[in-house]
Amino acid sequence: MSVKLDSKIPSGSIDTKWKDHKFKMKLVNPANKRKHSVIVVGTGLAGASAAASLGELGYKVKAFCVHESPRRAHSVAAQGGINAAKNYQNDGDSVYRLFYDTVKGGDFRAREANVYRLAEASVSIIDQAVASGVPLAREYGGLLSNRSFGGAQVSRTFYARGQTGQQLLYGAYSSMMRQVDLGTVELNTRKEMLDLVVVDGKARGIIVRNLLTGELESHVADVVVLATGGYSNVFYLSTNAMACAVTAAWKAHKKGSYFANPCYTQIHPTCIPVHGENQSKLTLMSESLRNDGRVWAPLKKGDLRKPEDIPENERDYYLERIYPSFGNLAPRDVASRQAKFRVDEGHGAQGQEAVYLDFKDSIKRLGEDKIRERYGNLFQMYDKITAEDPYKQPMRIYPAPHYTMGGLWVDYNLMSTIPGLFVAGEANFSDHGANRLGASALMQGLADGYFVLPYTVGDYIANTKLGEVNTSNDAFKATEESIKAEINKMINVKGSRTVDSIHKELGRVMWEKCGMSRNEAGLKEAINHIGQLRKTFWNDVKIPGTANELNTELEKAGRVADFIELGELMCRDALTREESCGGHFREEFQVDGEAKRDDDKFCHVAAWEWNGSADKPQTRHTEELTFDNVHLATRSYK
Amino acid sequence: MTKQTINLKLKVWRQTNPQTEGKFVTYDAKDISPDASFLEMLDTVNEGLIKKGDSPIVFDHDCREGICGSCGFMINGNAHGPEKSTTVCQLHMRHFHDGEELVLEPWRATAFPVIKDLMCDRSAFDRIMKSGGYISVNTGNAQDANAIPIPKPDADEAFLSAACIGCGACVASCKNASAALFTSAKITHLSLLPQGKVERGQRALDMVAQMDAEGFGACTSTGVCSASCPKDISLTNIATMNREYLKAVITQKEEMGGGDGV
Numbered sequence A: 001m002s003v004k005l006d007s008k009i010p011s012g013s014i015d016t017k018w019k020d021h022k023f024k025m026k027l028v029n030p031a032n033k034r035k036h037s038v039i040v041v042g043t044g045l046a047g048a049s050a051a052a053s054l055g056e057l058g059y060k061v062k063a064f065c066v067h068e069s070p071r072r073a074h075s076v077a078a079q080g081g082i083n084a085a086k087n088y089q090n091d092g093d094s095v096y097r098l099f100y101d102t103v104k105g106g107d108f109r110a111r112e113a114n115v116y117r118l119a120e121a122s123v124s125i126i127d128q129a130v131a132s133g134v135p136l137a138r139e140y141g142g143l144l145s146n147r148s149f150g151g152a153q154v155s156r157t158f159y160a161r162g163q164t165g166q167q168l169l170y171g172a173y174s175s176m177m178r179q180v181d182l183g184t185v186e187l188n189t190r191k192e193m194l195d196l197v198v199v200d201g202k203a204r205g206i207i208v209r210n211l212l213t214g215e216l217e218s219h220v221a222d223v224v225v226l227a228t229g230g231y232s233n234v235f236y237l238s239t240n241a242m243a244c245a246v247t248a249a250w251k252a253h254k255k256g257s258y259f260a261n262p263c264y265t266q267i268h269p270t271c272i273p274v275h276g277e278n279q280s281k282l283t284l285m286s287e288s289l290r291n292d293g294r295v296w297a298p299l300k301k302g303d304l305r306k307p308e309d310i311p312e313n314e315r316d317y318y319l320e321r322i323y324p325s326f327g328n329l330a331p332r333d334v335a336s337r338q339a340k341f342r343v344d345e346g347h348g349a350q351g352q353e354a355v356y357l358d359f360k361d362s363i364k365r366l367g368e369d370k371i372r373e374r375y376g377n378l379f380q381m382y383d384k385i386t387a388e389d390p391y392k393q394p395m396r397i398y399p400a401p402h403y404t405m406g407g408l409w410v411d412y413n414l415m416s417t418i419p420g421l422f423v424a425g426e427a428n429f430s431d432h433g434a435n436r437l438g439a440s441a442l443m444q445g446l447a448d449g450y451f452v453l454p455y456t457v458g459d460y461i462a463n464t465k466l467g468e469v470n471t472s473n474d475a476f477k478a479t480e481e482s483i484k485a486e487i488n489k490m491i492n493v494k495g496s497r498t499v500d501s502i503h504k505e506l507g508r509v510m511w512e513k514c515g516m517s518r519n520e521a522g523l524k525e526a527i528n529h530i531g532q533l534r535k536t537f538w539n540d541v542k543i544p545g546t547a548n549e550l551n552t553e554l555e556k557a558g559r560v561a562d563f564i565e566l567g568e569l570m571c572r573d574a575l576t577r578e579e580s581c582g583g584h585f586r587e588e589f590q591v592d593g594e595a596k597r598d599d600d601k602f603c604h605v606a607a608w609e610w611n612g613s614a615d616k617p618q619t620r621h622t623e624e625l626t627f628d629n630v631h632l633a634t635r636s637y638k
Numbered sequence B: 001m002t003k004q005t006i007n008l009k010l011k012v013w014r015q016t017n018p019q020t021e022g023k024f025v026t027y028d029a030k031d032i033s034p035d036a037s038f039l040e041m042l043d044t045v046n047e048g049l050i051k052k053g054d055s056p057i058v059f060d061h062d063c064r065e066g067i068c069g070s071c072g073f074m075i076n077g078n079a080h081g082p083e084k085s086t087t088v089c090q091l092h093m094r095h096f097h098d099g100e101e102l103v104l105e106p107w108r109a110t111a112f113p114v115i116k117d118l119m120c121d122r123s124a125f126d127r128i129m130k131s132g133g134y135i136s137v138n139t140g141n142a143q144d145a146n147a148i149p150i151p152k153p154d155a156d157e158a159f160l161s162a163a164c165i166g167c168g169a170c171v172a173s174c175k176n177a178s179a180a181l182f183t184s185a186k187i188t189h190l191s192l193l194p195q196g197k198v199e200r201g202q203r204a205l206d207m208v209a210q211m212d213a214e215g216f217g218a219c220t221s222t223g224v225c226s227a228s229c230p231k232d233i234s235l236t237n238i239a240t241m242n243r244e245y246l247k248a249v250i251t252q253k254e255e256m257g258g259g260d261g262v
Ligand SMILES: Cc1cc2nc3c(=O)[nH]c(=O)nc-3n(C[C@H](O)[C@H](O)[C@H](O)COP(=O)(O)OP(=O)(O)OC[C@H]3O[C@@H](n4cnc5c(N)ncnc54)[C@H](O)[C@@H]3O)c2cc1C
Pocket: A041, A042, A043, A044, A045, A046, A047, A064, A065, A066, A067, A070, A073, A074, A075, A076, A077, A078, A079, A080, A081, A082, A083, A164, A165, A191, A192, A193, A194, A227, A228, A229, A230, A239, A240, A241, A244, A245, A247, A248, A284, A286, A402, A403, A424, A425, A426, A427, A438, A439, A440, A441, A442, A443, A445
């Protein structure tokens, strides 16, 4: 069965669409809200804000997370900031400019209407955060402070030192805990969603595994919201936390939810370089550092001198040279690619896979104290990991997988191709096109959770006949049985390969063939390799212990099995998209190292439909994108 | 850059589940790179255990950059190990020397029961948060964020208290297993902000009551909590909590009619 992709973008001019749409939506009366239940899977920024807001409205909410506490969701690690079109700096910002920058930053591969709504909501997010006690940075006059982020020429990023995600998450988490206290939200921690339950074509529940006991549980609801984050860990090494996984989204995909633009991944330009074989993850150095740090590489090829021994005239400040108008604040995809070019051409820092991020000039200009106030915790983190003092010598940085723009396809209401299944935050594909600008993921997660879902979920409930369903329904039983069978199959392989070794192998293929740059031959090789790896997994994986206990290897194995299938789809998506756009760089399609889009053939979203088995490639559907406000143009940051 | 690797002996607390008794088991950690983190060292040991068909050492972890608060256990009696202001995921092996013997134990506190090996249950912290660690504002009710200026020193201080990651090191290193530092950091953060001042009294009463109900011990001001805190949460938070609590107790009496021998 194939579904026609209807984005449900409301008619009217871009700046009144959302307002008009909100007015036209049906409301659920307060007494009836109590009768309706919503499952929210994931309690990061998107999920916690959604659960809190839906609870406040009076719905019966059940929230789930794999973590011990919602406070540990990966959103906690976001460092640099959150964008909002407040124009507090009076530097020419506006909702329209944020909208424009985001559409352009995404290389014209996002929906205009969604992006505009996001820019509109950004303003209320900051109000909401401050009202709920988020201690954002302030100036001496007591008003909020801003910094700049890549891809923008205005200063619109709000922050809390290098811990913006932590503080925003704690804000959303505490709002949700208030609802837990009030009894509208039931919190379920350390429970992993392993499948979606679809009854009569509608999402009606989930199956979770209690990670402490191994028990499977069925949970029923009228609506299911997935806010389960991104899939960068398909690369094994990424800046994401260890538990970040595609499992919830992937299981929904296999139940009929289309997966959109899987090949759009963001490789972040400023991360601490890899140190060795046993490394488990990579650490980001926030983009905010590019406000005051200057990126450079040795001018001479194969220059092995220490950075302090390289005189000024032998340093290539390549971002400032190539992109004079944006300089060090060129967007991420562009900055990452340029770093890779330098290293590939032999200009790496001391011959390694790294370039420099140098604070010498700004320390001279502003003093060490000012720099410490702005980035203290980041400098400290760098020092801890590398045992080098960034106040004294430049940071060594290199790009690393960081964020995924692709995700489950959703319409304007954030509903997937399965009625009743909504997707929010990094897990959906909606707002960032082929490249996300810095400080806009936090914005999107909170916009979805606080300001979009509370309306659209209500509209769905008000317009839908939702029959009585309970967990003794056959669909629940059958789904539970199939999960049990899959877990047993996995654990009984008793082969010789550890889960991590398989994950590392997958990561290496993805990084080399489907990473910062891609080409036809490489992608085809990768698809082959990953197909083999899938067989290796199911024939040779080694999982100690049993399924009926806390078993961390089993948890990882399930996630890796899904990453393998996703990896294959990412390569297929990258292969089919014969153009370069944003983070998707196909070597065959470029002009002097810059992405060359093909708007005639590829000005669309690609959404993939599962065909029942990993051996049958998914079907590709498309949703055309139209640009009525920001006109299609070649992106230039020069 | 290949650096000299080191070998260590680990005495690790192994406990199958909350019901069974645990014991120390000794493992060798071999060829450890000084650039690896402590958790990466344990990954290496675990990879070896799994290959032999043994169950790996279980510990909580996620972000591995010192911000999620998941990780944490005792290394030779120190919460998060020997380095100051450092979570165990940010602790690097260059701080240890070849041949060293390390004892790894989970947090020990009645309110934090051990789940397995080095992992324990810190959900008591969530229940303290639920009892009052929030500002009662619904989505959509907020006025413009700059409508109330907040003096920078207050905002900065609120941030420093709000930086607590809820790892539990304070409880684990306190001889009374007190959660005063954790609870007071939230009370202080919210009472410093104009938005949080309205509910400060009730918040202090509720959070302190929940903290006691969870079975955390009393604070006797030894200061070990703050010294072992990876985020340097200051001891002055506890003084603030005591003040907020006392003030609330007194005004509550007045509200209830005051002076009538309640
Ligand atoms: C190091 C780093 C720094 C960043 N800095 C910034 C920044 O400065 N500005 C910015 O805008 N963005 C930043 N980002 C991006 C941003 O942090 C994320 O995109 C965003 O926080 C994602 O939020 P989320 O709510 O969608 O998902 P997450 O916060 O990842 O939450 C996912 C939730 O889903 C749960 N979950 C997952 N799978 C399951 C399952 N199967 N069953 C049950 N529960 C499940 C998890 O427990 C968790 O609660 C950064 C990202 C990283 C990695």
